[in-house]
Each structure stands twice: as structure tokens, then as C-alpha cells.
Amino acid sequence: MGSAVTTEDVARLEARVERLEEKLSEAMGLIQSLVVSVEFNDKEPFARECAVHFISGVKQAAVQMQIAIMETRMKGQPVDTYPDTMFGQFPSVVAAKRQEFSSMDDMAESLAPLVGSRELAKKLVVAYRQRGLGQQ
Amino acid sequence: MLWEARHERATTRDLRVNAGDVTAQLATGGQAETQGLKSEVVKVALRGVAGAMRGGGQKFVTMADGFLDKRAADVIRRDSVRIVDAIDDVANIPDVATHQVRSEVYKRLSAIMDDGTANVIANAVEGVLWVLL
Numbered sequence: 001m002g003s004a005v006t007t008e009d010v011a012r013l014e015a016r017v018e019r020l021e022e023k024l025s026e027a028m029g030l031i032q033s034l035v036v037s038v039e040f041n042d043k044e045p046f047a048r049e050c051a052v053h054f055i056s057g058v059k060q061a062a063v064q065m066q067i068a069i070m071e072t073r074m075k076g077q078p079v080d081t082y083p084d085t086m087f088g089q090f091p092s093v094v095a096a097k098r099q100e101f102s103s104m105d106d107m108a109e110s111l112a113p114l115v116g117s118r119e120l121a122k123k124l125v126v127a128y129r130q131r132g133l134g135q136q
Numbered sequence: 137m138l139w140e141a142r143h144e145r146a147t148t149r150d151l152r153v154n155a156g157d158v159t160a161q162l163a164t165g166g167q168a169e170t171q172g173l174k175s176e177v178v179k180v181a182l183r184g185v186a187g188a189m190r191g192g193g194q195k196f197v198t199m200a201d202g203f204l205d206k207r208a209a210d211v212i213r214r215d216s217v218r219i220v221d222a223i224d225d226v227a228n229i230p231d232v233a234t235h236q237v238r239s240e241v242y243k244r245l246s247a248i249m250d251d252g253t254a255n256v257i258a259n260a261v262e263g264v265l266w267v268l269l
Contacts, residue, residue, distance in 0.1 A: 025235035032239055036255045044252055057235055061203075061263040068202020086267055133256070134202045136209035 029056040045127035053120060062090040066111055067128045069093065074101040090114055175231045181268045182227040182237065185261055189220045196264070203260035208253050218248050223261060234269060238262040 033051035036044050050060050065087060069079050079097045087093040092114045101107050104122060111121035128134070188196040193216035197209045204212075212219060222244035226237060238258045245254035 021233065022235050025233065025239070028239050029235070032242060032255075036251055044255065047255055057238075057262075058266045060259070061266045064203055064259070064263060065267070071202075131256075132205035132207075134204070136197065136201065136204055136206045 026056050029060075030054060044131065046124070046131040046133060049120075049123050049127040053115070055115065055124075059090075059114075062087050062093050063111070063114060063124060064128070064133065066090070066093045066096050066114060067107075067125055068134045069096045070099075070101050070107045070110060070125075071128075071134055073097075073099060074107070172231070175233065177269065178232055178234050178237070178265070179227045181265050182223055182232075182261075184268065185264055186220045186223040186227065188264075189216050189223065192216055193219070196260075200260040200264050203256070203263045205256060208256040208260070211249055211253050212257065215249070219245065219257065222248075234262075234265060237265055 030051050033047045033056065036047050046064075050056065050063070055063060072079050073096065084094050084097075092110060096110050099106075099110055101110070104125065105118075107125050108118040108121040111124065112118045115121050115124060185196065188199060189212065193212040196216075197204060197212055222241060225244060226232060226240040229236070229240065232240070238261070241261050242254050242258035245257055248254075249257075
């Protein structure tokens, strides 16, 4: 005898479909970054580094935001227009607002919790600068 | 200077998603499903981003400073009308989700500018959107 599908079952399935859609879109974002970085190779170093290390979506936005904050702080300028609730799920971004940065090592140490290692953090900062981001 | 206007002051408060707008849109749509709500929030936020792009794009350039390079900023100032059209077009996709925004904006922008700049601006639109939501 078959059992009836409950509202909870439907909700669970909808949640699962939503998670799968998000994963699919993340994968599409990575493919897009790879296409751009392969096509332009050294002209798109930041897209390349993010794609190679599977950084996309909100995490890529958070990485870019934190590097921009660190670059601003490194110049001695305040970043006082960001509310702390912004990127609240990424504490290192919020913490960077109040930190002092005087070297690449300082920046790598701050960014490492977000990207996984100091080495990758340095690569991303170098790629961000090479691409000329934040330098309008 | 990040998010700090050089010639005019602009903060995320300028683009804060208005809960009243979302409620009104939901009421007219008649659907209060979770997915529908999320999509409506994304649409309202995207329209906020498009609004910041209007009139020459300086407000958006200021807010997305950390995401843009000089060329992308110049293209936005020069071609803001067509970029606004592309963002509005994405906002009109039924059930659009946050994680779709970058690729959908990129697809439309790469038809009117070089791929590298399209990628930078699409990233910036998505980045500002994540900040707003």
C-alpha cells in the first residue's frame, strides 16, 4: 500500500531542488570564469585564480570585498561605510575593516581563513592587483 | 577610497532593499511561496542596482569600487543605458535567483562589450547584490 506524500515531503524535495540549483549555478559560474580565463589567459589573472581554486558566487564576492578593504586599509584610509552585518557569514571580511596592514604577509594572514591557506591568499591578492581591480 | 564617494557620497543605505516594495509586489502577485519571495527580493535588489547605474553610473561605480578596474568604470560611465537594460532584463527573468545573476548579466553584457570587461561588471553587479541581500 503506497503512502501519501505529505506537505513535509514536498517541502523537503523543494529544498533539495533549490540546493541542487544553487550547486548547478555555482558550477556554471566556475565554467564561465574558466572560459574567460582560458580565452584571455594572463589578461584575467583574478578570474583564473578563482576558477582554478573553485571560488565562485558569494565567496568570490567576499574575497574581492576583503582584498579591496585590505588595500584601502593599507593606504591608511578608513572603511567606515560598511555595516558590520555586511558579509556577516565571513568574519574575516568584517575583521579586516579594523585591522592594520603593512605587508603582503599581513594581508595573507587575514585572508587565509576565508580561502584556506596563506599561499592561496597571496596569489589572489597578486592576481587582484595584476588585473587592476579597485584602481579606477 | 572604498564605497566612499569621491564627488558624491553613496552608501549601501542608498540601495537598501525596501521590505515594503517586496510586500507590495508579493501582494499583487498573490504568491507567498518561499522561492517566490526570494526571487522577488532579488528582483527588487537588482532594480536597485539598475537604479544606481542610471544617470551615468557614477553611484554604482562608487559603490562597486573594489570590484571594478579603470576600463570597466569607464565603460559603465559611457554605456550605462545599455548596461541598465541588461540588468533590467535579468530582473525580469521569472523566478530569478541570486546565484544566476552573474552568468545572466555576463551573457547579456558580453554581446555589447569585450568579455573581460563584461566579466568584471557582472562580478560587480553580483557583488553589490550579495552586499544588499
